[in-house]
Every structure is written in structure tokens, then in C-alpha cells.
Amino acid sequence: MSPKIVRVSVRDVRFPTSLEQHGSDAMHTDPDYSAAYVVLETDGGLRGFGLTFTLGKGTEIVVCAVQAMTGLVVGKSLEEIVRDFRGFYRLLTSDGQMRWLGPEKGVIHLATAALLNAVWDLWARMEGKPLWKLLVDMSPERLVSCIDFRYITDVLTEEEALELLVKAQEGKRQREEEMLREGYPAYTTSCAWLGYSDQQLKQLCTDALKGGWTKFKVKVGADLDDDVRRCRLIRQMIGPDNTLMIDANQRWDVSEAISWVSNLAEVKPLWIEEPTSPDDILGHAAISKALAPLGIGVATGEQCHNRVMFKQFLQAGALQFVQIDSCRLGSVNENLAVLLMAHKFRVPVCPHAGGVGLCELVQHLILFDYICVSASLSNRMCEYVDHLHEHFVCPVVIHNARYMPPKIPGYSCEMLESSVKKHQYPDGDAWKLYPKK
Ligand SMILES: C[C@H](O)[C@@H](O)[C@@H](O)[C@H](O)C(=O)O
Numbered sequence: 001m002s003p004k005i006v007r008v009s010v011r012d013v014r015f016p017t018s019l020e021q022h023g024s025d026a027m028h029t030d031p032d033y034s035a036a037y038v039v040l041e042t043d044g045g046l047r048g049f050g051l052t053f054t055l056g057k058g059t060e061i062v063v064c065a066v067q068a069m070t071g072l073v074v075g076k077s078l079e080e081i082v083r084d085f086r087g088f089y090r091l092l093t094s095d096g097q098m099r100w101l102g103p104e105k106g107v108i109h110l111a112t113a114a115l116l117n118a119v120w121d122l123w124a125r126m127e128g129k130p131l132w133k134l135l136v137d138m139s140p141e142r143l144v145s146c147i148d149f150r151y152i153t154d155v156l157t158e159e160e161a162l163e164l165l166v167k168a169q170e171g172k173r174q175r176e177e178e179m180l181r182e183g184y185p186a187y188t189t190s191c192a193w194l195g196y197s198d199q200q201l202k203q204l205c206t207d208a209l210k211g212g213w214t215k216f217k218v219k220v221g222a223d224l225d226d227d228v229r230r231c232r233l234i235r236q237m238i239g240p241d242n243t244l245m246i247d248a249n250q251r252w253d254v255s256e257a258i259s260w261v262s263n264l265a266e267v268k269p270l271w272i273e274e275p276t277s278p279d280d281i282l283g284h285a286a287i288s289k290a291l292a293p294l295g296i297g298v299a300t301g302e303q304c305h306n307r308v309m310f311k312q313f314l315q316a317g318a319l320q321f322v323q324i325d326s327c328r329l330g331s332v333n334e335n336l337a338v339l340l341m342a343h344k345f346r347v348p349v350c351p352h353a354g355g356v357g358l359c360e361l362v363q364h365l366i367l368f369d370y371i372c373v374s375a376s377l378s379n380r381m382c383e384y385v386d387h388l389h390e391h392f393v394c395p396v397v398i399h400n401a402r403y404m405p406p407k408i409p410g411y412s413c414e415m416l417e418s419s420v421k422k423h424q425y426p427d428g429d430a431w432k433l434y435p436k437k
């Protein structure tokens with residue numbers, strides 16, 4: 001008997017990370033890492049856990065959006081959902097009235113992600129597998145049946161997607177064993193948030209180097225002199241052979257981005273991330289073209305709201321690194337579409353992670369990408385941020401700067417109930433201590 005979803009609960013959970021400037025960047029100066037946290041309850045007692053990531057204020061709006069959608073989920077059995085997962089994805093994203101609030105972007109899409117992440121978690125638990133393994137063991141036919149190809153068939157048809165997946169079956173077992181043995185390479189963003197002092201930067205960088213990290217991302221974009229000083233400092237500490245990336249979080253206009261980044265070329269960044277508006281595809285293309293001679297690529301995706309946007313970024317040659325996000329796109333379903341398009345265009349995927357729960361979630365997707373889609377580690381790495389893992393039942397495991405594949409069934413985003421209770425906004429005990437925003 002397939003479990004039937006009988007109740008959906010959603011809670012507003014916030015962590016006061018802004019107190020210590022964790023997560024700060026040129027546009028988000030005081031983020032409180034937060035989540036709309038969803039629990040699906042079934043008649044058999046099995047539960048599914050999902051979330052979408054937010055920065056504090058406004059999480060209550062996402063919670064409301066999830067509540068508005070629960071009628072589409074309650075009463076469905078897991079079997080009914082996954083038998084036609086594409087249809088279920090469409091049901092959530094194409095409701096004749098609610099789609100007006102998106103479509104497939106903004107708050108309503110974040111809510112879709114939270115709900116669908118919980119459904120995937122439920123499915124993986126039901127099968128007794130971690131999500132990445134559920135995906136790895138699925139047939140190519142089953143995988144493509146989860147994807148909504150609407151609006152992307154000019155670039156990727158279902159038949160082509162199937163072909164790509166069938167081709168990538170070769171060597172799959174060896175890659176799975178390799179991942180279980182060695183893990184997936186990661187980079188760290190935790191050393192150089194914008195609000196950290198030079199002293200902190202140095203200390204965190206020293207610790208990270210000791211811990212085996214070789215790839216580092218630095219926040220830039222508020223003040224050029226500060227950026228030059230901070231980036232030189234980090235480059236000096238990590239040496240010429242380690243990798244450095246910079247991230248401006250959408251701070252600049254197009255020409256400003258080109259000149260600002262040219263001024264930082266001496267520190268040899270592999271990429272500039274989110275140089276300008278996340279919606280400006282042609283702007284990113286112009287930046288990519290201007291920076292290519294300097295050997296600097298453009299990375300973006302954490303605020304790229306759907307597969308249609310990614311399609312156009314790829315068509316326009318506007319990015320050289322695709323940064324999928326487990327909570328911005330419509331969960332695994334839409335991420336599968338983007339992984340396959342990126343593979344077709346031969347653009348490496350380097351997922352966005354961090355926040356709260358994003359590392360836990362996205363590790364599954366990138367493991368699947370390597371084992372079953374890209375079959376390559378060249379120019380690829382997954383972001384890692386060292387905050388808030390202690391609140392999860394199955395936190396990520398990092399060894400030698402690599403994500404070790406999770407072994408426990410599910411999608412890894414179940415939080416400890418004690419943490420949820422304590423950080424629930426606005427009544428949790430934690431928020432009795434901290435000033436409310
Ligand atoms: C507000 C957040 O911490 C962002 O700064 C963060 O997601 C960042 O862009 C990243 O790439 O990790």
C-alpha cells in the first residue's frame with residue numbers, strides 16, 4: 001500500500017546568522033538564514049521533509065504560499081504522484097489561478113520547491129535509499145518522466161534527454177564506487193563573507209588550508225579598494241595553485257562589472273559570480289565575452305528562477321558555470337532538466353549551496369550529475385558553507401574537502417525537532433533572546 005499524504009505542515013524557522021555577519025555579501029548585508037520548513041504526514045506514519053531557503057524577513061510569505069498549495073497535495077498517494085511525476089509537477093506549477101503569482105518564479109516557485117523537496121524525500125524514504133541513489137537506480141525512461149519539457153523542447157527534447165542518459169550509463173557503476181570511496185570535490189565560501197574583518201579572513205583561511213581546502217570563494221562588490229586588498233590577502237595565503245572565485249551578488253551594471261572585475265584580474269579568479277541582475281541574460285553574455293580574454297568565467301544560478309532562464313543563459317553563451325539551486329528551481333524535477341541542458345551545452349555544473357540546508361540537499365543532485373549525466377569532474381565542484389549543519393538529523397559529511405555520499409534514506413533535510421522549536425519565528429526561545437527584525 002502506498003502511503004497517502006494526509007496532512008501538510010509548514011513552519012517559519014529562522015537562525016540569527018546576521019549577528020555575526022555570516023552569509024553577508026554586497027547586496028545581502030544582514031541575512032538571517034531561514035527556511036519555510038515542510039513536513040508531509042502520511043496515513044502509514046511515514047513522513048517527508050522539505051524546505052526552501054530564505055533570508056529572514058518575508059519567510060512568512062513563503063509559508064503562506066505553501067499553505068495555499070497544500071490542497072493540491074493532501075489526499076494524494078505517493079504512488080499516484082510518482083506514477084506521473086511530470087503531471088504532478090504541472091499540477092503545482094500550472095494551477096489556473098495560482099500560476100498568475102509566478103509563473104514558475106518568485107515566492108510561489110520557492111513554495112513549490114519546498115513541497116516537492118518533501119515529496120522526493122518521502123519517495124526516497126519509502127524506497128529506503130538516499131535520494132542520490134534513488135535517482136542513480138532509476139531507469140532513464142523513469143527519470144525523463146519526472147521532467148516537464150514544456151518551454152525547453154527547442155533545446156532539449158524528451159528523446160534527446162533519454163539518449164543522453166542512456167549514453168551516460170557507461171561507467172556508471174565505477175563512478176558510483178568512486179564517489180562512495182572519495183566523495184565529490186567541494187569549495188568553501190565560509191572564509192570570506194563580506195562582513196568579516198581581515199583578521200577573521202586570515203584565521204579562517206589558515207584553518208581551512210589546514211583542513212585540506214584548496215578552493216575558496218570571496219565576496220566582493222561593495223568597495224573596490226577593499227576587494228583588491230582582501231583578494232590579494234587570500235591569494236597570498238592560498239598560493240598560486242589553489243583556486244579562487246569571486247562573488248558580487250548582482251551588485252553592478254554591465255560595464256561596471258567588466259571594469260571592476262578587470263581590476264581584480266591580477267588575483268586570477270576562476271569565475272565572477274552574479275556580476276549583475278540575475279535576469280539580464282544578454283548582460284551576462286557581454287560580461288562573459290569581455291572577461292574571456294582575462295581567463296575569467298561567469299557563474300550564475302542561485303537566483304535563476306527556472307529552466308527557461310537557464311535555457312537562454314546557455315543558448316546565449318552567457319555563463320561558463322551553471323549554479324543550480326535545490327530550492328530556487330522546482331525541486332529535483334526541474335533540476336534534472338537543467339543538468340541535462342548543461343550537459344548538452346558542455347557547461348560544467350557547480351551547485352549553489354550553503355544557507356540552511358542547501359548543502360544537505362544539493363549534494364544529492366551533484367552526485368547524480370556525476371554518476372549519471374556529466375561523467376566528468378573537470379572544472380566542477382560543489383559549494384560548501386560551514387554553518388547550521390548541527391540542526392539536521394543527517395548533516396553533510398565532508399572529508400578532505402569532499403562531500404561524502406549520504407547513506408541514510410531520504411533527501412537529508414529533516415531538521416532536529418528541538419532546533420525547529422527553538423528557532424521558530426517569532427515565538428521560539430531563540431527569538432526571545434535576539435532582537436526581532
Ligand atoms: C545571502 C547569501 O549568503 C549569499 O551571499 C550566498 O548564497 C552566496 O551568494 C553564495 O554563493 O554562497
Ligand SMILES: [Mg+2]
Nearest residue numbers: 247273274302
Ligand atoms: Mg553566490
